[in-house]
Amino acid sequence: MLISKIGEFGLIERFRKLIKLDASVIKGSGDDCAVIKFDRDNYLLLTCDMIVEGVDFTSRTDPILIGRKAVAISISDIAACGGTPRYLLASLAINRKTPVNYAERIMQGMLSLAKKYKINIVGGDLSRAEKVVLDVSMLGRVKKKDLVLRSGAKIGDIIFVTGTLGGSILGKHLKFTPRLKEAHFLVKNFSPSAMIDISDGLAQDLGHILKQSNIGARLYADLIPQSACAKNLADALYSGEDFELLFTLAPRQAKKLLAKNLAIFQPIGEIIDKKYGLRLVEKNDREITLAQEGFRHF
């Protein structure tokens, strides 16, 4: 049986079953970050993201944007857990016939975000490969009281997203600003019951919250904020690499957030019983079931 048959999440599930963790691990694989005991008030957060030429960027992509993207994805993961990125390692595989300047521009892209977010680039590894592969692993910190996982959504909670969705492939995926500021605003002023960053499409990533919180969701087509580049609603629901935050708030908290009238946070639906799965109320008020799918590597 080939990997393409069981898919990315099938393979991850098989891996996960084999892993044993000790009591210092609050949350292993299966959330935006791993969560590890640190001190009385804080946890450590660990995440990694690998980007590959021909999948996540092309041979003609400005290398500054390649470096930038790899770092931004990991920052987005740490933001989705309510934390602050602090250190990163970068492993780069590259062809020896590449101009030095190309490699330096990858580094410059990484540095631009590292500087902006006060992240220390503390090391890395260089290797040889035909096509560029860049893997960034990041260590961050989160106050225990600020930690948000995918698993806390409750029936009645309101579902929000930041920004707009869809069409990221036209450019945003290389230039997005990770929603760290927004995540910090949320965890300081509210208590999101669940949060994830939308990397593989709204429907699929909401599906992760549904699965891990053991609930269902109803979205409203009218409320889903489509980006100017989105072709249609399906694009906003299923295409990947938006890197927006998707989170849930208890009704009273949702009211408080809505009262602030902040355009960046838009309500798109509500959490319902698990038995309904993922539902969409279309513009004509008809309610349909959505597939919890999106971008998959295999």
Add this chain to the structure above:
Amino acid sequence: MLISKIGEFGLIERFRKLIKLDASVIKGSGDDCAVIKFDRDNYLLLTCDMIVEGVDFTSRTDPILIGRKAVAISISDIAACGGTPRYLLASLAINRKTPVNYAERIMQGMLSLAKKYKINIVGGDLSRAEKVVLDVSMLGRVKKKDLVLRSGAKIGDIIFVTGTLGGSILGKHLKFTPRLKEAHFLVKNFSPSAMIDISDGLAQDLGHILKQSNIGARLYADLIPQSACAKNLADALYSGEDFELLFTLAPRQAKKLLAKNLAIFQPIGEIIDKKYGLRLVEKNDREITLAQEGFRHF
């Protein structure tokens, strides 16, 4: 100018010049691990190692050994700093037409060492690529008093290695046991002034100690322990992937270690003034200068 022209270390040097670190970083890029403040008695250690099909293993390598190797390399780095590995992340790029079993065997290889050394596999990332790329990043801990860097060797110190050198390409590079036990024995009972793991060949890795400790070294051909697979002395000096420990001890400590008669630790030379560079006393007592080189990716 191409990367192949300035080489792996030239490129790393260019990267390093661009990086700024804050006061929480004890040691950034340029040692076996990055060293970060943790608590009163301990530092955190961070390291990553990327292995690539066609460079570090072949398409016919048993995938269990691929997973095993990626984890063993990072453990070896943490050992070289005197620390203990605790958590790892693994990013894997793989072809979708690969059998599921192949990917599972990579995971099994990683798990075998994770279990043996009580390391938690807390997450990772999957991506698509024509050839297999596996990047492991590892988080460990070291008691402040146990930390060993490449930079502390002093004139008069005795240079030691563990095990035997050379010919690793014939098999050891895929099956080596990282010298964690030996490193712990050393830092608990002695105070190594400098330590590194030999990943790119004795001459090149000793060169890192020489550069960072600002000293020179004299090796004795007669004393260098050649593995049964080593073709000759040059193989033991220059070929990569031995993953043995190379360390220095002050003369009195060296005497104490030698008195224990432990075959695993062999003295191979002494630290001398920087102006002599790296010297080798040949079997005929003639002293020559050695190039501080070995395996390089570019």
